[in-house]
Amino acid sequence: MVQHDAIVKEFLQESLESIAQLEARILDLEDPSAGASSVDAIFRSVHSIKGVANHLEYLHLGALAHAGESLLSDLRDQRRVADVEVVDALLALVDGLRARLQTIAESGVDAGQDLGGLIHRLKDLRVPSGDETWAPVPQAEGPPDAQAPEPLSPEDVSPEAGEPASERTIATRVRVDVEVLTSVMNLVGELVLARNRLRQVSLRLGNDTMLDGVGRLDRITTELQDAVMSTRMQPVGTLWDRLPRMVRTAARTTGKQVRVHLEGGDTELDRTLIEAITDPLSHMVRNAVVHGLELPEERMRWGKPAEGTIALSAHHESGQVVIELRDDGGGLPVDSIRRRAVERGIWTEDKARTASDEQVWYLIFSPGFSTADQVTELAGRGVGMDVVRTHVEHIGGSVDVHSESGEGTTFRIRIPLTLAIISALVITCDGERFALPQDALKKLLVVRRSEAQEQLEDFHGVQVMRFEGGLLPIVCLDEVLQLDCSDDQDEEEQGDLFIIVVEARGRRYGLVADAIEDTQEIVVKSLDPLLRNLGLYTGATTLGDGSIALILDVMGLARAADIVATSDAIGLAMAAAEPAAEVAEEALLLTEVGGRRIAIPVAQIQRLEVIPAEQLEWGGSQHVVQFERDLLPMFSLAELLGLDGGGDWAGALQVVIARCGPHRVGLVVDEILDITHQAVDLKREGGGAGLRGSTVLDGRVTDLVDLALLLRGPVFKADPVSA
Amino acid sequence: MNTPPRQVCTFTLHDRVFALDVAGVRSVLPWKPVRRVPLAPDLVEGLMNLRGEIVMAVDLRVALGLPPRPPDARPMSVVIATESGVVGLLVDQVGNVEEPDPDAWEPIAALPVQRDGVLIAGAFKTPGGLVLLLDSAELLALCS
Numbered sequence: 001m002v003q004h005d006a007i008v009k010e011f012l013q014e015s016l017e018s019i020a021q022l023e024a025r026i027l028d029l030e031d032p033s034a035g036a037s038s039v040d041a042i043f044r045s046v047h048s049i050k051g052v053a054n055h056l057e058y059l060h061l062g063a064l065a066h067a068g069e070s071l072l073s074d075l076r077d078q079r080r081v082a083d084v085e086v087v088d089a090l091l092a093l094v095d096g097l098r099a100r101l102q103t104i105a106e107s108g109v110d111a112g113q114d115l116g117g118l119i120h121r122l123k124d125l126r127v128p129s130g131d132e133t134w135a136p137v138p139q140a141e142g143p144p145d146a147q148a149p150e151p152l153s154p155e156d157v158s159p160e161a162g163e164p165a166s167e168r169t170i171a172t173r174v175r176v177d178v179e180v181l182t183s184v185m186n187l188v189g190e191l192v193l194a195r196n197r198l199r200q201v202s203l204r205l206g207n208d209t210m211l212d213g214v215g216r217l218d219r220i221t222t223e224l225q226d227a228v229m230s231t232r233m234q235p236v237g238t239l240w241d242r243l244p245r246m247v248r249t250a251a252r253t254t255g256k257q258v259r260v261h262l263e264g265g266d267t268e269l270d271r272t273l274i275e276a277i278t279d280p281l282s283h284m285v286r287n288a289v290v291h292g293l294e295l296p297e298e299r300m301r302w303g304k305p306a307e308g309t310i311a312l313s314a315h316h317e318s319g320q321v322v323i324e325l326r327d328d329g330g331g332l333p334v335d336s337i338r339r340r341a342v343e344r345g346i347w348t349e350d351k352a353r354t355a356s357d358e359q360v361w362y363l364i365f366s367p368g369f370s371t372a373d374q375v376t377e378l379a380g381r382g383v384g385m386d387v388v389r390t391h392v393e394h395i396g397g398s399v400d401v402h403s404e405s406g407e408g409t410t411f412r413i414r415i416p417l418t419l420a421i422i423s424a425l426v427i428t429c430d431g432e433r434f435a436l437p438q439d440a441l442k443k444l445l446v447v448r449r450s451e452a453q454e455q456l457e458d459f460h461g462v463q464v465m466r467f468e469g470g471l472l473p474i475v476c477l478d479e480v481l482q483l484d485c486s487d488d489q490d491e492e493e494q495g496d497l498f499i500i501v502v503e504a505r506g507r508r509y510g511l512v513a514d515a516i517e518d519t520q521e522i523v524v525k526s527l528d529p530l531l532r533n534l535g536l537y538t539g540a541t542t543l544g545d546g547s548i549a550l551i552l553d554v555m556g557l558a559r560a561a562d563i564v565a566t567s568d569a570i571g572l573a574m575a576a577a578e579p580a581a582e583v584a585e586e587a588l589l590l591t592e593v594g595g596r597r598i599a600i601p602v603a604q605i606q607r608l609e610v611i612p613a614e615q616l617e618w619g620g621s622q623h624v625v626q627f628e629r630d631l632l633p634m635f636s637l638a639e640l641l642g643l644d645g646g647g648d649w650a651g652a653l654q655v656v657i658a659r660c661g662p663h664r665v666g667l668v669v670d671e672i673l674d675i676t677h678q679a680v681d682l683k684r685e686g687g688g689a690g691l692r693g694s695t696v697l698d699g700r701v702t703d704l705v706d707l708a709l710l711l712r713g714p715v716f717k718a719d720p721v722s723a
Numbered sequence: 724m725n726t727p728p729r730q731v732c733t734f735t736l737h738d739r740v741f742a743l744d745v746a747g748v749r750s751v752l753p754w755k756p757v758r759r760v761p762l763a764p765d766l767v768e769g770l771m772n773l774r775g776e777i778v779m780a781v782d783l784r785v786a787l788g789l790p791p792r793p794p795d796a797r798p799m800s801v802v803i804a805t806e807s808g809v810v811g812l813l814v815d816q817v818g819n820v821e822e823p824d825p826d827a828w829e830p831i832a833a834l835p836v837q838r839d840g841v842l843i844a845g846a847f848k849t850p851g852g853l854v855l856l857l858d859s860a861e862l863l864a865l866c867s
């Protein structure tokens with residue numbers, strides 16, 4: 001790496017950024033509706049590169065920019081039409097500029113591939129005119145000499161000259177090194193941990209003054225965390241920029257006509273996630289062109305416009321970013337996928353016949369499965385969608401697919417907003433602590449060790465347990481990680497076993513641990529490749545007491561325990577078997593609401609918060625609070641249940657943040673009492689809107705809430721608020 | 724070995740003296756608890772918390788094929804850092820920062836330890852015996 005003057009560095013960075021946006025604009029030229037604004041914008045970028053390049057004596061670069069600028073001025077003055085040839089040449093210009101800028105960034109020298117050919121190509125496309133003012137092209141590898149491209153005018157030297165005022169509003173922005181942001185992020189991470197620790201201590205001491213102070217620290221930390229997070233955010237649009245060109249290339253190679261529709265480019269996402277999603281998304285977009293869309297003739301036969309559409313959109317949804325890729329092609333070829341599944345030995349003939357269309361769609365995510373009858377250079381190399389899925393899951397996301405025959409295919413990628421800080425359940429196994437990402441968590445069950453043997457059954461060599469009318473494969477964390485079982489036999493027989501029902505890629509299994517601690521915000525630290533490649537841990541984190549916990553990879557554990565195939569076999573076996581009703585213990589949060597005891601399943605709870613009433617805002621007809629970059633609808637649990645009391649919305653509100661499908665809501669309760677593990681034996685089922693029934697817990701009548709039922713109406717109503 | 728380092732940090736492993744170029748050493752730490760990582764390669768002792776930063780601890784005895792450390796031993800660590808990462812090397816005892824005489828360096832071919840040749844960048848004579856210089860970059864490559 002060569003040392004650069006600040007000015008050179010700035011020039012290189014700005015130029016690379018500005019040409020990153022050029023491609024999309026150049027492609028706009030082909031669209032007659034786009035108007036002249038694109039030409040102007042492209043012209044300005046190329047012009048300012050030329051000016052500064054000449055000023056800094058990067059004369060080859062300057063000559064190339066000049067050739068491009070001249071062609072662009074023909075376009076701008078409407079002396080030349082932007083046909084395919086021109087667009088191709090302009091795209092080549094972008095590549096040429098980029099390559100040269102990168103060479104300069106790396107070696108500090110304006111040298112490299114001969115630009116003469118490209119310059120002539122641009123020149124040849126110009127409309128011949130009388131007063132040809134071509135600058136002599138410097139010899140590509142020769143030293144810049146007196147034959148400088150053209151005398152510099154003052155206008156050329158200043159990149160801002162001639163630009164409209166709207167492009168000059170840069171003063172409020174500061175360029176910050178990503179390294180600095182990363183270190184600030186790390187420090188905030190430390191602060192979160194210190195806060196967690198202080199909170200633990202202050203809760204134990206129970207001193208009111210201290211609790212007040214800690215509460216304040218708590219809120220500031222959360223706000224600071226959000227603010228710092230926002231500095232790492234980048235619009236998804238940076239990703240959009242490179243797609244139209246790719247689509248164009250793919251469409252040309254395959255003889256298809258494609259219109260690209262992009263939406264939600266200003267949706268923000270952590271930059272590391274944008275990087276991580278770039279390749280998978282590019283792959284999917286190429287696939288959509290190559291495999292998704294039909295050829296123009298075929299489309300006409302089906303009565304569709306010859307030009308196919310590929311629509312990409314991005315939006316926020318309950319703390320996640322959803323990227324949707326839709327094509328209006330023929331949909332997934334369900335029959336040929338079924339056939340191929342049998343050919344490849346992935347499914348039996350029987351399974352292929354009985355499987356639902358949905359199961360068939362998901363087959364395209366299986367390793368080595370390619371739906372294209374023809375392997376092309378663009379896509380369909382047999383490393384398609386399974387690699388995409390692996391990549392997306394690696395960053396904690398998921399991919400869904402939906403297809404309508406003849407209408408098209410829709411892929412939906414869900415990714416977390418950020419990877420840096422996640423909510424996780426801390427569990428213990430053989431004295432070691434592990435963190436389990438909250439996203440994977442479905443339910444917590446408690447089983448007495450003495451009864452565990454009766455509850456667990458053997459299914460083709462894998463332990464399973466009856467759960468919600470099905471069989472749940474069981475994975476013992478200590479077995480799969482080969483932890484030492486130094487406990488003596490007596491201890492083994494006593495106490496409880498915790499079974500954490502987790503879900504990975506649509507398959508559920510139960511993970512057995514010795515104890516469950518609590519849900520925390522953890523700061524994710526990456527692991528060295530040597531450990532990452534084990535496929536068992538997605539990272540590590542430091543806990544409040546300074547100890548280290550490994551973050552478990554839910555899918556990796558399933559793979560290591562070899563239950564993936566079993567889980568599929570169970571699916572088949574269960575289709576025939578009768579549902580069984582077994583009462584398993586469940587973890588419940590006990591609260592006091594309007595003088596009654598209300599229990600909420602812990603699995604439906606994301607976390608507990610204390611939110612001062614002053615932070616409440618009124619959105620539509622609904623109390624809302626700003627929470628982790630979301631507007632969180634707030635409900636009084638008492639009101640929802642039709643109980644007296646509660647709902648005065650004053651002071652420090654005890655809030656249960658709950659998840660209900662894709663939504664998050666805040667439920668205000670009078671008091672949070674305890675978390676208990678109980679086999680719920682309902683004394684009375686139902687008993688009012690949103691209640692599963694009543695039972696007796698610890699000697700008191702307790703109503704068990706079913707949040708999904710309770711919130712169905714209100715959340716639907718509140719939806720416009722969070723939109 | 725290109726040019727021998729001016730200053731080295733010495734340490735012992737199984738009663739033998741080794742050294743690293745100080746340029747690659749970030750810090751030297753007394754014994755710290757190490758969080759073991761189930762199913763990790765033998766080389767990896769576990770993870771250490773260095774003021775909030777999580778650093779992988781590598782047992783240099785294992786890396787160099789030396790006999791294992793007694794179970795009750797409390798190894799110290801030498802934290803090395805390069806552009807490709809940070810790793811804590813567990814050693815028996817950290818020695819000093821020394822400036823070996825440029826003439827004390829031995830040609831590498833004459834080294835007695837052949838099988839660890841990859842990791843060893845050079846050797847220099849001291850009154851106490853031959854000190855082997857390890858290559859930080861090679862050690863880190865071992866961990867990736």
